Amino acid sequence: MDTIIDIVNTRDPFEKEFHQAVKEVAESVKPVLDKNPEYRHAGIVERMIEPERVIQFRVPWVDDQGVVRVNRGFRIQMNSAIGPYKGGLRLHPSVNLSILKFLAFEQVFKNALTTLPMGGGKGGSDFDPSGKSDNEVMRFCQSFMCELFRHLGPDTDVPAGDIGVGAREIGYLFGMYKKLRNEFASVLTGKSLNWGGSLIRPEATGYGVVFFAAEMLAVKNDTLKDKVCLVSGSGNVAQYTVEKLNQMGAKVVTLSDTSGYIYDERGIDKDKLQYVMYLKNVKRGRIKEYVQKYPEAVYMARDAGESHNPCCNHKADCAFPSATQNEINAQDAQNLINNGVSLVCEGANMPTTPEGIDVFLDNDVLYAPGKAANAGGVAVSGLEMSQNAMRIKWTANEVEDRLKGIMKSIHATCLSTAEEYGTLGNYVNGANIAGFVKVADAMMDQGIV
Numbered sequence: 001m002d003t004i005i006d007i008v009n010t011r012d013p014f015e016k017e018f019h020q021a022v023k024e025v026a027e028s029v030k031p032v033l034d035k036n037p038e039y040r041h042a043g044i045v046e047r048m049i050e051p052e053r054v055i056q057f058r059v060p061w062v063d064d065q066g067v068v069r070v071n072r073g074f075r076i077q078m079n080s081a082i083g084p085y086k087g088g089l090r091l092h093p094s095v096n097l098s099i100l101k102f103l104a105f106e107q108v109f110k111n112a113l114t115t116l117p118m119g120g121g122k123g124g125s126d127f128d129p130s131g132k133s134d135n136e137v138m139r140f141c142q143s144f145m146c147e148l149f150r151h152l153g154p155d156t157d158v159p160a161g162d163i164g165v166g167a168r169e170i171g172y173l174f175g176m177y178k179k180l181r182n183e184f185a186s187v188l189t190g191k192s193l194n195w196g197g198s199l200i201r202p203e204a205t206g207y208g209v210v211f212f213a214a215e216m217l218a219v220k221n222d223t224l225k226d227k228v229c230l231v232s233g234s235g236n237v238a239q240y241t242v243e244k245l246n247q248m249g250a251k252v253v254t255l256s257d258t259s260g261y262i263y264d265e266r267g268i269d270k271d272k273l274q275y276v277m278y279l280k281n282v283k284r285g286r287i288k289e290y291v292q293k294y295p296e297a298v299y300m301a302r303d304a305g306e307s308h309n310p311c312c313n314h315k316a317d318c319a320f321p322s323a324t325q326n327e328i329n330a331q332d333a334q335n336l337i338n339n340g341v342s343l344v345c346e347g348a349n350m351p352t353t354p355e356g357i358d359v360f361l362d363n364d365v366l367y368a369p370g371k372a373a374n375a376g377g378v379a380v381s382g383l384e385m386s387q388n389a390m391r392i393k394w395t396a397n398e399v400e401d402r403l404k405g406i407m408k409s410i411h412a413t414c415l416s417t418a419e420e421y422g423t424l425g426n427y428v429n430g431a432n433i434a435g436f437v438k439v440a441d442a443m444m445d446q447g448i449v
Contacts, residue, residue: 001026001033004045015098017325021105021350022049024357028432031421032440042448044440048108051101053077057147059125061140064133073144075123075151075159078104081442084155085121086111086378088162091169095126099325103162106349107378109435110371113410116382121157123148129164130284141172149177154186154389160381161190163324166236166281167202186388189381198384200399201377206240206347207400208376208407209320210248213345215411216366216427225249228316230341232256232309233323234280234287237347237374241320242273254311256323257287261311264290264297308332315339322347333359346370357428364425372414372431379406 008015008022026045033040055075063069074097077085087107090100100122108120125144129137151157161170170190177187184196191197200207214224227250231238234255242252251267255276268276275293279285291299300310312319312332319341321328325348328336333356336344343366346352350370352360360367380403387393394402414430423429 001030001045004049007046008049012098012101015101017098017102017350018105020326020354021102024354024428025105025109025432025436028429029436032433032437036440038444039440042444044443047443048079048436048439049105051076051078051104052080053151054097054101055123055148055151056097059127059140059144059147061136061143063136069140071125071127071140073123073125073147074100075148075157076100076104076121077151077157078120078122079108079439080119081439081446082112083117083119084153085157086118086160086381087120087122088124088160089165089169089173090122090124090162091127091129091164092124093126093128094324095124100124102325103349106371108439109432110375111378111382112435112438113372113413113431114375114379114382114406115409116379116406118158118378118382121159122162123159124162124165127164129169134168137169138172141169142176145173145176146180149180152177152187154385158187158189158381158385160188160378161236163235166190167192167197186385189384191384196384196388198380198387198399199394199396200403201380201384202236203240203243204380204403205237205374205377206242206322207244208379208403209237209241209322209345209347209373210244211376211404211407212368212373212411213318213320213343214248215408216343216345216368219415220366223248224318227251227318228253230254230311230314230316230319230336231347232261232311232319232321232327232351233348234276235322237377238320238322239273239277239280241322241347242268242276243270245320246270246273250318253316254314255287255290256311258302259286259288260299260301262287262290262297262299263311263314264294266296308335312336313339316341318343318345320345320347321351323351324348325350326353328352328356330355330359332356337363337365342366344368345373347374349374361426361428366425366427368414368427369431371435372410372427375410376403376407379403 418430
């Protein structure tokens with residue numbers, strides 16, 4: 001596996017996030033390759049770490065002052081062995097090839113774990129929708145789709161939302177796709193309900209994370225009831241993680257954004273969460289405004305010079321990192337443990353550094369990696385595709401029941417696979433190995449392509 005890491009480092013020397021994602025999977029699947037030498041002979045890992053296609057393009061658009069702006073657009077079509085490429089579009093200033101390749105690589109295994117026929121991809125732009133008017137966002141999305149549309153299709157590539165891409169952006173993107181192709185096809189998921197969207201899709205990732213955590217605790221004959229929980233982020237995933245935790249009797253005391261975080265010892269209950277949803281989804285404000293509405297809470301501004309994340313340094317039972325990659329380092333992981341956290345369930349993609357993961361595993365923390373725990377979002381995207389194909393709409397209860405069943409199945413698969421390979425309770429190995437084997441077997445069946 002050292003050879004694989006050397007290949008990635010040599011070919012892509014500045015893509016540190018991608019290196020991190022590949023190394024984590026490579027370390028997990030070494031026993032699989034030892035047991036199945038035919039994978040090595042067929043160059044499965046070498047092929048799996050190289051995207052099938054990388055698309056990069058310019059996105060010119062005009063702001064409200066009439067000034068021409070230019071952003072970069074990307075789509076990484078990573079692996080289609082088990083189905084059409086599936087994965088979100090991210091609009092954020094940090095977007096670059098390294099981040100999108102790591103996300104696409106993770107997506108391959110995540111999608112495989114859902115049991116649905118979906119390959120892995122990811123895309124987006126360094127465009128920042130925050131502070132932009134609706135018209136500016138629309139003009140950007142229309143320009144972005146003017147190039148991306150030629151690479152999409154219901155049996156080719158079906159993007160969804162991610163950071164910076166919600167119902168508004170999906171609507172603008174789909175409208176331009178429909179105009180360009182003159183067809184109403186299932187090429188984007190996360191659509192509004194009245195034109196092809198699925199019930200529970202906005203909630204799916206957050207709900208799925210909580211369902212996965214409940215399964216982890218059930219193995220220990222425990223539940224989420226009365227658990228004090230730390231949630232980072234304040235976007236879609238964090239919001240619906242809080243909602244489902246509240247419904248299951250837990251108490252959430254933190255939320256955050258790039259400006260800082262709030263700590264509410266009394267708990268972010270249903271009414272407070274509704275305000276957060278208004279603040280972030282409608283007003284598009286900052287989390288610090290929460291304390292103006294609820295002065296009993298405390299707001300701490302983010303200090304870019306700090307070597308740790310203070311949001312992790314509060315007494316709690318469970319943590320749900322739901323903001324962005326690498327938000328929890330080794331010091332943060334130790335702070336969580338020192339403050340009583342015994343379960344960490346990732347809502348974001350790769351929010352814990354390798355050193356942080358080692359701290360969790362060395363201290364027997366119940367730790368669920370994002371590729372398993374946050375697979376609920378893409379799972380319901382897959383269910384949205386199924387509903388579109390059949391021209392039907394399932395009820396909210398039907399979709400939530402299917403989501404719960406999928407998360408239960410992912411949990412069982414991770415647990416049994418980890419045990420099969422001699423690492424009982426290691427959800428990282430379980431998720432990586434189970435996803436890898438499914439994709440590898442499909443690639444073996446389809447030959448050297």
